[in-house]
Amino acid sequence: MLRAAILGLGWWGKTIVGRMKDSQKLRIVRAVELSTGPHAELAAENGIALGCSYDDVLADPEIDAIILTTPNSLHRAQVEAAARAGKHVFCEKPLALTLEDAEAMIAACREAGVILGVGHERRFELAMIELRWMVANDELGTIMHAEAAFSHDKLVNVPATDWRRSAVESPAAGMTAMGIHLTDAFVNLFGPAESVYAATAHRVLDGENGDVVSVICRHKSGPLTYLNATLATPLYLHFAVFGTRAWVEFRNETHPDTVGNSSLTVRFQDGCTATWTFDWTDTVKANLEAFAEAATGGRPYPIPDEEKLQTIAILEAVVRSAMTGNAVKLDG
């Protein structure tokens, strides 16, 4: 059992506490209240000790790991501090806001010999795992292109002054909140991108950041990918991959606060169509338990460092492209 402390009991921190309540692999035993505590009721219900600083938990030999559900710009310093203290660290997405920061964080964890988990839970959807298998095993033929769209209007009602609406914390119209999940999926399916073009628009939300983003990537392995993400329409997640032998569409009704099914529809060259539905699985818990297994020496963490870096390289290129209006080439 991995014993963890959590930093940041906001929306997502509370979600994680709830999801990990009955886990046999990771137990949250301490929480650091930074700014908006106290969280006495939640802590009492879940057997979590409050009232300590980050330095306290880093010095606590009873703590094996840190979970970070804090504003994005704090992630680098907090991950580096955890690594220096010899703690495994699970950091929510985006891992970092720049490639330089992500590289430094990964280097710090490697040097300290600790596992770095990241909140890309969408990889743990059963339908996504199936889709990944189809692509990797050439079931779809040559992949021509893929498209995806993701939205959640949770942020519509938060004040424009909330950190999640700031262009620094959440650049390129919420790429860091929504689009990055799709980028992670494309990196997982098709590997690194060699060039990126992005545009943002400003439709309904106040503030300097825009509320809808579109991104086209050319992947080194060949396919073009296209994503749309917004902060202002009701929740949806749609994903489609088009190959010369078949195309596949993935739909998902899952919301972090509710439960929904997902489905994969495949249409083959000969016109046959097949649809599979998948029951809801707790992908947040699956990701944290995979992290716990890696930290306790069970098996490797399934999101490789190289892919964590590629996702942040694309994020950085999206921000640059949206600002300049030019395509951005990625090297290395």
Ligand SMILES: NC(=O)C1=CN([C@@H]2O[C@H](COP(=O)(O)OP(=O)(O)OC[C@H]3O[C@@H](n4cnc5c(N)ncnc54)[C@H](OP(=O)(O)O)[C@@H]3O)[C@@H](O)[C@H]2O)C=CC1
């Ligand atoms: N994987 C996923 O699907 C999701 C991931 N996330 C990620 O989780 C992280 C947290 O997001 P979310 O929970 O929505 O954010 P919230 O604003 O709801 O919570 C952030 C918490 O961080 C703490 N905090 C520390 N310093 C600051 C500061 N300077 N300003 C504000 N809060 C601070 C506070 O904790 P306290 O109350 O304990 O003081 C606060 O409640 C982000 O990185 C986000 O991208 C978010 C949603 C879904």
Ligand SMILES: O=C1CO[C@H](CO)[C@@H](O)[C@@H]1O
């Ligand atoms: O930050 C976020 C906002 O909500 C989305 C889902 O509803 C999350 O997936 C995302 O990580």
